[in-house]
Amino acid sequence: MPLVEITLAEGRAPEQIRALLADVHLAVHKAINVPEASIRVVVREVPPAHWSAGGQTLAERAAAAAETANTGS
Structure with missing residues (x-):
């Protein structure tokens, strides 16, 4: 019994998650x-404040990007 685990940052629409589940299911069936x-x-969804890359959380990155967009820098 194959088990595929996917971890994503929260924020996607339920329809996107459902499509991901269906596509991965089909890919496993076709492949093996x-x-x-x-x-x-x-599918596990993680709050952006609980996921980091390069020492910065995804929430911090999003806030910095929004600040840059608002200041035009």
Whole structure:
């Protein structure tokens, strides 16, 4: 029974998450030809304040980008 785990920052529409689940499910089925009923796909959404890259949280990056856009710098 294949299990695919995907972690994303929060903020996507439910329709986008549903499309991701369907597309990943189909890709697993096509790639390894297992019964569709045995495929598991889990999407975990993480708050942007709980995810960092390069020592800066995604929330901090978004705030900095918004500030730059507002000041025109």
